Amino acid sequence: MSNLKLRGIRKAFGNLEVIKGVDLDINSSEFVVFVGPSGCGKSTLLRMIAGLEPITSGELDIGGERMNDVDPSKRGIAMVFQTYALYPHMTVRENMGFALRFAGKPKDEIEKQVKEASRILELDPLLDRLPKQLSGGQRQRVAIGRAIVRHPQVFLFDEPLSNLDAELRVHMRIEIARLHKELKATMIYVTHDQVEAMTLADKIVVLREGEIAQVGAPLQLYDNPDNLFVAGFIGSPKMNFMAAEVVDRDNGKLVVALANHGGTKVALPIADSSANKGDKVTLGVRPEHFADAGKGDSDITVGIDVAEHLGQTSYLYARAPGGEQLIIEREESRDHGALDSLTVAISARHAFLFDAAGKRLR
Amino acid sequence: MSTLDQATELSPAIAARRSNPSFNLLALVSRGLVYLLLSIAAFVSIFPFIWMFVSSTNTAADVLTGKATLGNALWANIVTFFTTVDAPRIFWNSAFLAIVGTVLTLIISSLAGYGFEMFKSRFREKIFGALLLMLSIPFAALMIPLFIMMANLKLINTYAAILLPAIASIFIIFYFRQATKAFPSELRDAARIDGLKEWQIFLYVYLPVMRSTYAAAIIIVFMANWNNYLWPLIVLQTNEQKTITLVIQSLSSAYYPEWGVIMVGTILATLPTLLIFFVLQRRFVEGMLGAVK
Numbered sequence: 292m293s294n295l296k297l298r299g300i301r302k303a304f305g306n307l308e309v310i311k312g313v314d315l316d317i318n319s320s321e322f323v324v325f326v327g328p329s330g331c332g333k334s335t336l337l338r339m340i341a342g343l344e345p346i347t348s349g350e351l352d353i354g355g356e357r358m359n360d361v362d363p364s365k366r367g368i369a370m371v372f373q374t375y376a377l378y379p380h381m382t383v384r385e386n387m388g389f390a391l392r393f394a395g396k397p398k399d400e401i402e403k404q405v406k407e408a409s410r411i412l413e414l415d416p417l418l419d420r421l422p423k424q425l426s427g428g429q430r431q432r433v434a435i436g437r438a439i440v441r442h443p444q445v446f447l448f449d450e451p452l453s454n455l456d457a458e459l460r461v462h463m464r465i466e467i468a469r470l471h472k473e474l475k476a477t478m479i480y481v482t483h484d485q486v487e488a489m490t491l492a493d494k495i496v497v498l499r500e501g502e503i504a505q506v507g508a509p510l511q512l513y514d515n516p517d518n519l520f521v522a523g524f525i526g527s528p529k530m531n532f533m534a535a536e537v538v539d540r541d542n543g544k545l546v547v548a549l550a551n552h553g554g555t556k557v558a559l560p561i562a563d564s565s566a567n568k569g570d571k572v573t574l575g576v577r578p579e580h581f582a583d584a585g586k587g588d589s590d591i592t593v594g595i596d597v598a599e600h601l602g603q604t605s606y607l608y609a610r611a612p613g614g615e616q617l618i619i620e621r622e623e624s625r626d627h628g629a630l631d632s633l634t635v636a637i638s639a640r641h642a643f644l645f646d647a648a649g650k651r652l653r
Numbered sequence: 654m655s656t657l658d659q660a661t662e663l664s665p666a667i668a669a670r671r672s673n674p675s676f677n678l679l680a681l682v683s684r685g686l687v688y689l690l691l692s693i694a695a696f697v698s699i700f701p702f703i704w705m706f707v708s709s710t711n712t713a714a715d716v717l718t719g720k721a722t723l724g725n726a727l728w729a730n731i732v733t734f735f736t737t738v739d740a741p742r743i744f745w746n747s748a749f750l751a752i753v754g755t756v757l758t759l760i761i762s763s764l765a766g767y768g769f770e771m772f773k774s775r776f777r778e779k780i781f782g783a784l785l786l787m788l789s790i791p792f793a794a795l796m797i798p799l800f801i802m803m804a805n806l807k808l809i810n811t812y813a814a815i816l817l818p819a820i821a822s823i824f825i826i827f828y829f830r831q832a833t834k835a836f837p838s839e840l841r842d843a844a845r846i847d848g849l850k851e852w853q854i855f856l857y858v859y860l861p862v863m864r865s866t867y868a869a870a871i872i873i874v875f876m877a878n879w880n881n882y883l884w885p886l887i888v889l890q891t892n893e894q895k896t897i898t899l900v901i902q903s904l905s906s907a908y909y910p911e912w913g914v915i916m917v918g919t920i921l922a923t924l925p926t927l928l929i930f931f932v933l934q935r936r937f938v939e940g941m942l943g944a945v946k
Contacts, residue, residue, distance in 0.1 A: 343842050364848030376839035380861040390847035437843075 293354035293367060293444035293477055294319045295340065300349035302335055302501075309335050311501040312349070317479065317494070322471050325481045326488040327498035327524070333481045334449055336498070340479065341370050341447050354444055364390075366445075369438035373450040375430045377422040377437070383409075384418040387437045401440075408439040411473065412466075428459045435470065448480040452487065464490060485525055489513070497521050519649035522575050528606060530643070531617045533574045537566050545652070547572055547644065549591065551613025557589045559639050563652040566644075572652065573645045578606065578620035580641035587636025593617055594632050607633065705923075709916035716912035730913040737914065738900050739892075740921075747896040748925070750815055750885075751878040757820040758874045759867060765821065766829025767855060771841070781830070784823050792883065800887055814888040819878065825870055832866040832940070833859075868933040869940025876926050897922045 295317040302310035310332045317323050325333040338344040340351065342363035351358045358366050369390075377386050387408060388401040396404075409415050412432045422430055431451060438446055448467070452460045468491055471478055482488055488495050489509045497504040497512065497520070505512055505521045516522035522530050538556065539546035545561040548554045557574060566572065584590050593609035607619040619635060644652040708716045711724035734740070769781055799818055800809075808814040836859060844854045860867070882898045889895055895903075901918045904910065930937070 338842075341842075341846060343845065362848075363846045368846065370843070370846050372839045372843065374837060374839050376837065376843040378840065378843075378858060378862070380864075393848045393853070 294321075295445065295477070295479075296350070296352040297340075298350040298352075300336070300339065300351060301347045302332070302339060302344060303347045309501050310339070310347075313501075313503055315496060315503065315506065317477060319477055320475045322478045322480065322491055322493045323496060324488040324492035324494070325479065325496050325498055326483065326485055327504075329483060330500075331498040332501040333483075333498050337370075337447055337449055337479060337481045340366075340445075341368055342366050343370075364394075367443055368445045368447055369441045369443035370447040370449065371431070371434045371438050371451045373453050375422070375434045375454075377430055377433055379422050382419050382421055383414060383425070383433050383436075386422070386433060387440050390437070390441050404440040404442075405436075408436040411439065411470070412436045427455050428463060431455065431463060432466070435467070439470075439474070444477065446474075446476050446478040448478065450481055450483070452482075452484075460487075467491060485527060489525070495525070497524060516643065517651050519573060519575070519645040519651075522643055522645070522651075526577055528578050528618045528620070530575045530577050532645075533576070533611070533615060533617075534613075535572050535574045535644075537568050537570045537572055539568065540566075544639075545644065547574060549574065549611075551611040551615040552591045553612060555589050555591050557637055557639060557642065559642060559644055561644055561652050566646065566652050571647050573649075574637075575643035575645060576637055576641065578618045580638060581619045581635040582638050584634040584636055587638040589637050590634050591637065592632055592634045593619070595630050598630075609633065705916050705919055708912055709920055711913050713910065713912045713914075716916075724913075726913050727917075730911070730917045733911060733914045734917045734921075737904070737911075738918070742893065743895060743897050743900045744921075746894060747879060747898070747922075750812060750881070750896060751875050751925075753812075754816050754819055754878040755871060755874045757816060758822050758825055758878075759870055761820045762822050762825035763829045763860075763863075763867070763870070764855070765826045766831075767833055767859060769826065769830045770833035770836075785827060788823050788827075796884070796887065799884075803888060809888055810890045810894060811888075812894070815881070815885055818884070819881075822874065825874060828870060828873075829863075829866065832863060836862065865936045865939035867940070868936030872926075872930055872933055872937050875929055879922075879926055 295315075297313050297315040297317075300310055300313040300315075301308065313336060325336060327333050335344060339346050340353075342358070342361060346359050349359075353366055353368070378389065381389065384405055387405045391401040391404060405418070406415075409418055412435060414429075414432055414436055417425060417429060417433070422433070425433065431454075434451070451467075452463050455463060464487060467478075467480075471491075480487070480491060492509050494506060495509055495512055496506050499520050504524075505517045507515075509525075512521055512525045516525065519532070523532065533552065534550040535547040535557075536550060537545060538548045541558065543560065543562060544558040545563075545566055546556055546558045548556050559574075581587075591611070593611055595607050595609050597608040599606040599608070603622060605621045607621060609617045609619055611617060619633070646652055704721075707721060707723055709730055710727040711720055712726045712729075715724055715726075769777060803809055803814040803817075808817070840858055840862065841854055844858045849857065880898060881896070882902065885896055886899055886902075889899065897918070901915055901922060904915050904918065905912075
């Protein structure tokens with residue numbers, strides 16, 4: 292398996308720059324997930340690695356070799372597409388062996404590879420069927436099988452589960468995780484679903500408008516986001532953001548007043564000296580980090596619009612006195628639906644502060 | 654109550670309308686009108702075929718008097734047709750031009766349609782727009798310059814003069830470009846990753862996936878080539894080169910046209926296109942609806 296090195300990778304369509312200088316290292320056998328909102332350039336970046344889109348500038352190395360101008364078939368990659376991209380006129384067996392046939396491999400070798408891949412993916416009974424005779428999940432397994440038979444150095448997945456229903460998506464997610472464990476291959480996976488990103492990745496690359504917003508392990512991004520964008524993108528339901536203003540600095544603590552909560556003050560252990568009194572900032576608190584009233588550092592009272600009970604967990608869709616919307620997570624809650632208002636506490640150690648430009652203040 | 658009963662149970666509003674006698678009469682009349690119009694349209698479509706078949710069994714005199722019933726001159730008409738014209742020769746000429754013309758048109762025009770859709774260029778839409786504009790020029794306006802071109806190339810009275818102007822059919826290029834829009838770009842990407850060159854993608858992926866489009870195009874182009882009359886009339890000048898449409902027309906321009914014999918020739922000329930249509934019928938419909946499912 293191979294490592295990848297991306298240095299100053301850019302992509303422009305005419306005057307429109309969609310990838311704006313990406314530097315990234317991907318280690319051998321690592322499972323890396325590119326995640327970001329629609330139009331952030333994650334699929335374009337993957338297609339550039341695959342060789343399906345030319346690189347405008349920058350350097351792409353796979354396994355220590357410069358691959359900028361190398362044909363896609365010679366980069367040692369295999370790709371699984373969102374729409375499966377199975378050849379509709381070929382059987383599963385022919386689809387899986389097609390690349391090997393064009394690589395000039397002998398028939399018995401092709402048969403052996405196809406058999407091996409179909410064993411791994413439990414496709415044996417389907418080998419003589421046409422793609423139209425398969426379910427969505429089976430088609431995606433064939434698409435993965437087609438990638439496996441080529442023994443690539445790097446697997447590329449372009450939103451492979453987006454066309455599947457919710458239940459099948461969970462099943463296939465586990466299949467892909469198992470496959471990664473079994474093959475120990477380098478895998479790059481594009482998704483806009485941050486649950487897939489969190490559950491599959493060794494490393495998540497969050498992209499925003501053609502640039503890397505942050506790279507790190509899933510929990511590292513969750514626990515320690517660098518900016519407002521990553522804080523809002525990673526985590527479901529997303530982090531709550533409250534408008535605030537720096538009002539004081541006291542014994543290494545920054546005191547902010549929440550604009551939409553009657554000026555409630557929260558003192559945060561932040562040493563960053565760039566924040567000054569009067570600066571507009573944003574306080575971020577994840578839904579699960581609101582404590583019971585009196586058990587945190589500052590209490591706020593909110594009105595409850597809607598309560599969603601999922602069994603063990605409930606989500607309360609709340610509104611601050613100033614109109615700001617918040618989501619509050621409660622465990623083992625049964626009675627919040629009947630409440631009009633609720634007082635919860637913000638704990639300083641679970642709160643994040645961002646400056647006006649969205650940069651995290653630490 | 655069974656599921657079927659539940660499904661077929663009428664809503665109260667519909668049931669009330671159905672029990673109303675004036676509503677029943679209105680529905681009957683409107684349905685009757687629809688059937689009448691459809692019957693007229695069907696008759697207009699099918700009448701030439703009936704007339705062709707009936708006339709082929711009658712003598713020229715009977716045909717001219719408008720006899721619309723079967724006669725007993727079919728065998729005589731067949732014998733006259735085959736003794737008057739060199740049937741194997743003219744069928745061979747027509748078949749050669751239609752088959753070679755269809756194959757060449759499909760190769761050239763499908764490649765052009767594929768190229769127009771797959772490869773982006775600054776001038777792509779301008780060139781394509783100019784091509785479509787040319788569709789609006791009637792053939793009558795092109796005939797003379799085309800004839801002069803063929804004469805300068807010394808191609809008059811050769812099959813090349815028939816084939817060359819036809820093989821890059823703008824309509825078929827347009828048809829293939831439109832059909833290619835439904836061809837999933839991921840298939841091309843997957844094939845590139847599988848190591849196929851562009852011509853291999855065309856041959857091993859595009860062509861089999863688009864076979865319904867090709868089937869529909871075969872019918873359209875084969876019929877156009879087989880029935881081609883005006884241009885062959887101008888450039889083919891010896892009897893050895895003439896096609897079935899030219900020969901049938903020459904029969905009708907005789908002093909006493911043998912309409913029964915002409916109808917025998919017309920039936921024989923219709924058979925190949927009918928055969929191709931019935932063989933490719935299912936694919937034709939698929940191709941017209943969109944080849945990629």
